[in-house]
Amino acid sequence: MNPISADQLLAAQSWRYATKQFDESKIIPSELWSALEESLILSPSSYGLQPWQFFVITNPDLRAKLRPHSWNQSQVTDASHLVVFAIPEEVDVAYMEKYLARIAEVRGVTLDSLSFYRDMMMADVIAGPRQAWVREWAARQVYIALGNFMTSAALVGVDTCPLEGIDPREYDTILGLPDKGYNSIVACAAGYRSAEDKYSSFAKVRFEKSDLVRHL
Amino acid sequence: MNPISADQLLAAQSWRYATKQFDESKIIPSELWSALEESLILSPSSYGLQPWQFFVITNPDLRAKLRPHSWNQSQVTDASHLVVFAIPEEVDVAYMEKYLARIAEVRGVTLDSLSFYRDMMMADVIAGPRQAWVREWAARQVYIALGNFMTSAALVGVDTCPLEGIDPREYDTILGLPDKGYNSIVACAAGYRSAEDKYSSFAKVRFEKSDLVRHL
Numbered sequence: 001m002n003p004i005s006a007d008q009l010l011a012a013q014s015w016r017y018a019t020k021q022f023d024e025s026k027i028i029p030s031e032l033w034s035a036l037e038e039s040l041i042l043s044p045s046s047y048g049l050q051p052w053q054f055f056v057i058t059n060p061d062l063r064a065k066l067r068p069h070s071w072n073q074s075q076v077t078d079a080s081h082l083v084v085f086a087i088p089e090e091v092d093v094a095y096m097e098k099y100l101a102r103i104a105e106v107r108g109v110t111l112d113s114l115s116f117y118r119d120m121m122m123a124d125v126i127a128g129p130r131q132a133w134v135r136e137w138a139a140r141q142v143y144i145a146l147g148n149f150m151t152s153a154a155l156v157g158v159d160t161c162p163l164e165g166i167d168p169r170e171y172d173t174i175l176g177l178p179d180k181g182y183n184s185i186v187a188c189a190a191g192y193r194s195a196e197d198k199y200s201s202f203a204k205v206r207f208e209k210s211d212l213v214r215h216l
Numbered sequence: 217m218n219p220i221s222a223d224q225l226l227a228a229q230s231w232r233y234a235t236k237q238f239d240e241s242k243i244i245p246s247e248l249w250s251a252l253e254e255s256l257i258l259s260p261s262s263y264g265l266q267p268w269q270f271f272v273i274t275n276p277d278l279r280a281k282l283r284p285h286s287w288n289q290s291q292v293t294d295a296s297h298l299v300v301f302a303i304p305e306e307v308d309v310a311y312m313e314k315y316l317a318r319i320a321e322v323r324g325v326t327l328d329s330l331s332f333y334r335d336m337m338m339a340d341v342i343a344g345p346r347q348a349w350v351r352e353w354a355a356r357q358v359y360i361a362l363g364n365f366m367t368s369a370a371l372v373g374v375d376t377c378p379l380e381g382i383d384p385r386e387y388d389t390i391l392g393l394p395d396k397g398y399n400s401i402v403a404c405a406a407g408y409r410s411a412e413d414k415y416s417s418f419a420k421v422r423f424e425k426s427d428l429v430r431h432l
Contacts, residue, residue, distance in 0.1 A: 001231040003373030004220055006251030013258040013368075015217040035222030037429050041422050042229040044366050046380050048421055054429045062432060099423075106421045124381075136352060140359045144378075147363025150260050152229070155371065157219030162360075164262050165340075175432055205264055205322045206257050207315075213253050213270045216278060216391055 016154035019161045021197035022079040039152040043145035051138035053182050055084040069170035075161045080191030086182035087138040142185045163187040232370035235377045237413035238295040255368040259361035267354035269398050271300040285386035291377045296407030302398035303354040358401045379403040
């Protein structure tokens with residue numbers, strides 16, 4: 001591992017802002033976009049469960065249909081790429097079994113050898129108190145992926161705008177997500193800022209460090 | 217902005233794993249840690265509201281007290297740094313006013329010039345449907361910061377382990393967070409992996425790309 005400097009990290013994060021106006025003519029090169037999809041896949045999640053699916057919407061008709069259900073924000077149609085972050089309708093025993101089978105496959109181990117891990121996960125996620133709010137818990141995991149995505153994109157010079165102001169039910173209907181077993185949570189546009197986006201030059205607003213970080 | 221290559225990004229994310237065993241003798245240099253605090257501060261959040269506080273726990277006594285309320289995970293005491301991610305007890309009008317005042321201060325504009333933005337935020341967060349679940353919404357924002365933190369740390373060569381298996385109420389009591397107006401949500405240990413952590417060599421388990429990313 002060849003780390004980057006702290007200065008380079010902070011420069012990318014300072015450069016990042018919630019892009020209001022994308023340059024419609026600038027498309028993320030396909031190789032770079034593939035890498036960003038890989039970066040999404042590498043997002044951390046609790047137990048490594050990956051309770052998500054990333055829908056990359058490239059069809060302009062779909063994006064035009066989504067826009068009115070996104071406070072009419074232009075990013076939905078104008079950015080190079082639009083990602084809808086979704087969670088599984090059910091995080092149930094079948095989902096856990098699928099995950100355990102995948103661990104066994106990738107690591108070349110038997111399912112039996114995972115029994116301790118399996119019991120621990122099942123006791124927590126399926127039989128434990130987490131089950132009562134398992135969908136919200138999955139939604140929180142999606143926000144890890146969202147955070148990772150925005151930082152990763154900035155580092156490779158890609159602009160993003162997170163879109164919480166979407167109507168998830170309308171998104172589900174337009175994209176047919178329930179038929180696929182998923183529900184949308186949040187979206188994120190990615191591409192390149194327009195030279196005309198005045199927001200790109202605004203000073204970033206953060207509370208004082210002493211208001212945000214405390215040492216105990 | 218001087219972007220890094222996609223390969224370098226993915227190398228860092230592949231190197232990252234949820235560290236089980238930290239090397240107790242290795243401390244993150246203070247300058248690098250300061251940069252990671254800055255990176256936390258630069259985390260994106262909805263409206264830029266920053267509904268969070270990051271408690272950096274360095275006191276070994278506190279960390280020893282927290283460990284039993286963290287499934288006794290050794291990372292709580294052994295990692296160089298421990299961050300507890302917390303949300304404000306109230307995301308209310310006073311909080312919004314404080315944020316608006318900060319925007320005016322940083323950007324050198326009048327509060328009056330922010331009235332459109334203010335009305336939009338208030339209508340959504342305070343008077344709108346979001347108020348009913350504003351704390352959970354704040355918790356989701358915290359997960360953006362968590363995702364950003366883990367990716368940022370990996371890029372500068374720092375190991376992390378997210379800790380969801382904590383008892384937030386016990387954490388609150390031990391750290392006195394309610395008196396400070398905050399409630400703990402999740403924690404993350406940061407430091408350097410022990411050479412003995414066998415998990416560092418395990419293959420990373422992800423579902424097939426076709427199971428995680430779909431194009432529509």
